[in-house]
Amino acid sequence: MNRTIVLTIALITISIGAYYLGSRSKTDIVAEPTSSPTSTPMPSLSPMEEHMKLLDDGHTIMMMGGTYNPKVIQVSPGSTIKVLNHEKTPMGLMSDDHETFTTSFIEAGGEDTFNAPQKPGSYPFHLHPKGSDQLISGGILIVEM
Numbered sequence: 001m002n003r004t005i006v007l008t009i010a011l012i013t014i015s016i017g018a019y020y021l022g023s024r025s026k027t028d029i030v031a032e033p034t035s036s037p038t039s040t041p042m043p044s045l046s047p048m049e050e051h052m053k054l055l056d057d058g059h060t061i062m063m064m065g066g067t068y069n070p071k072v073i074q075v076s077p078g079s080t081i082k083v084l085n086h087e088k089t090p091m092g093l094m095s096d097d098h099e100t101f102t103t104s105f106i107e108a109g110g111e112d113t114f115n116a117p118q119k120p121g122s123y124p125f126h127l128h129p130k131g132s133d134q135l136i137s138g139g140i141l142i143v144e145m
Contacts, residue, residue, distance in 0.1 A: 060084060063091050063106075063127060067136065074142045079116045081141070085109065090130035095123050101141070105130040116143050 059079055062069050064086035075081060083093050085106040093114075094102035100123055103112040117123060126137035 061093065061139070063087050063093070068093075068127060068139060071138060072140050072142060074144055075116045077116060077118045077120060077143050077145065079143075080113050081116060082111055082113050084111045087129075092128045092130065093125060094128065095125050095141075096137075101125070116141060119143065120145055 058073070059075060060082045061073060062084045066087075073081065083103050083106060085091050085108060088108050090105040090107050092103050092105045100117055101114045103114050105128075106112045120143045123141040123143065124137070125139045125141055126135045128135050
C-alpha cells in the first residue's frame with residue numbers, strides 16, 4: 001500500500017511539472033505579430049554589411065580587426081572625415097608626418113572626425129594603439145578637386 005501511495009504521488013508530481021513546463025515553453029515560443037500582414041519586412045543586415053553601408057558615404061574610415069577600411073579614401077579639399085573605432089582598445093589615426101591631420105585617441109566603440117587638407121595630393125596615414133609604439137600602416141587619403 002505504501003508503495004502505491006508513493007508511486008501515485010510521484011506520478012502526480014511529474015504530471016504537474018510536465019504540464020507547467022509544457023505550458024510555459026509554449027508562451028515563451030509564441031510571439032505576437034509586430035507588423036500588419038500587408039507589410040514587407042526589411043531584410044536585416046549583418047554587422048559587416050552595416051559597417052560597409054557606413055563606408056558607402058566615402059567619408060568614413062572604420063578601424064576593425066587590426067586594420068581599417070577603406071585602405072584608400074578619396075575626398076574633396078577640406079572634407080570632414082569620420083573615423084569609427086570598432087577595436088577593443090583606444091586607437092588614433094594620423095598622417096604619416098603626424099602634422100597634416102590627426103584624430104584623438106578614440107575609445108573602443110567611439111568616433112572622431114578630422115578635416116582633409118586643403119591642398120590636393122596623396123597623404124599616407126597610419127593607426128596607433130594608445131600607449132603603444134606599434135603602428136598599423138598602409139592607408140592613403142587622396143584629396144582631389
